Amino acid sequence: MAMTASTAGRRYSNATYRAMRRLKTVGLYAGVAAVLAYMLFPYYWAIVSSTKTGQALYQFTLLPALDFSNYWQLFNNPVFMGALVNSGVVALVSTAISLVIGILGAYALGRLHFPPGRMVLIAVLMISVFPQVVVLSGMFEVIGWLGLYNRPSGLIVSYLILTLPFTTWILTSFIRDLPKELEEAALVDGCSRLRILTHVLLPLMGPAIASTGLLSFILAWNEFLFALTFILTDENRTVPVAIGLLTGSSRYEYPFGQIMAASVTVTLPLLALVLVFQRKIVAGLTSGAVKG
Template sequence: MKGKNAIGTWVGFLLILLWCLFPVAWIISLSFKSVGETSVGSPQFLPEDATFDNYKALWDWPFIGADPTGVEEDFQKALLNSFGISIIATVLSVILATLAAYAIARLEFKGKRLVLSLALAIAMFPVVALVGPLFDLWTRFGLFNTWPGLIIPYMSFTLPLAIWTLSAFFREIPWEMEQAAQVDGATSWQAFRKVIVPLAAPGVFTAAILTFFFAWNEFVLAISLTSTTASRTVPAQMSFFVGPDPFNPPYAQLATASVIVTLPVIIIVLLFQRKIVAGLTSGAVKG
């Protein structure tokens, strides 16, 4: 019976793995197919004649988009925007979330539960409902089509999750460790920076990675609050990839761009998978 259960477990695991990875494998295969092969239809999984032309073209050929200024869209510029906006939003969100989560976990003040409830409500609020008001505000304040115009809303939606994740870590750290550091002559800030934050490193990494993923993959705000490649990120930029006519979109180039955009996410997950698991499971077991 144990052998049959083991075989059934492995069969189920392989089926789930195949179901999850098949779309990824198909996109990778599509990125190595020629434009002519994809334009006439390509039912086979493997390319007939594998080529790197799509990867070369993605860096050499400026994709022409529907920008109102008529300027040719640049994939490299959008990739730089994605990195810059995501990193800045992540750093600012983690810093603010660390301070806010520490205060919530350690201090007793009126309205503590209200703050957590509001944070949770903000995290559950649909992004599309804020597109109209943000568009009007950013146009009036000169933030439309700028990096800050995307960084601010990204921080607003990622801060609640980061605060909840970090506050769970801070609650698990014994209060006596901070008191011991203060007895040894450390100030409250030094005890927080040199003792508490290093102990909460898994939670900090988890909050940073989740924030980065949200900013890196976000589409609705990126397409609604930008008009040129001055601040447009890659997910929004890919919607402007066009083919020779509306009925023949550049499937191969879109697949190639998807592979390039996915690589940083895969690398980050592989490097910090243990910290991600530790951060997500924090507080799941008490005692």
């Protein structure tokens, strides 16, 4: 009888344990599904709304109507297409400049030990967390003094204050994790500091450069406040400002469908870049997380 009771208790315990495990698994998947639904629903709603016009915008449907008239109107809008080109040029140039300067600054801060180095790194971090509105008036004076007001080059200069501190900080952390033995061996062989950076360390920084460059590109691509302040004419505007200034056929019409179509359109280049560089992005973001 004692053995029977013990066996029954063990079976009851095992059944309870399996039920608890199944309940935890179901709860985990339910939580993941809820998070995914919360994150993906705005994109789904934007795609569905971009294919609606007129009264259909106010009717709820699960599947899009596949009406691409909003996209055709956008692609036939020279202001919006010019804004796409302007955003691409400004984002690419500002990202390239911030990467070049950021790599040099990161090498100096990560490898060359000098007394004010720590203070410089702290200053870089402080600049990166400043809100844009804090530096807006100062940047306005700088852009006006340089004669770059209402020019794409003025946006490039202003975007560097956003992308350069971020790039320098991330690349400094990555360079510090690289083996110092490689640099010491190159110094013994007579290589200069610049040659060490370009021929020894730079090939190892591919994942970090890809992830940092992509994040800087996204930051410059989505920037709105500087573009709205420093650009006045339609031919020099960028995509975020062009979307904000879209108007309907009359002053009382709000072009919600076109705005959603524009939002979907400007998101596609970013998705393409993420898909192309996804392996390097993951490697760059996780580098240095595990040491051994």
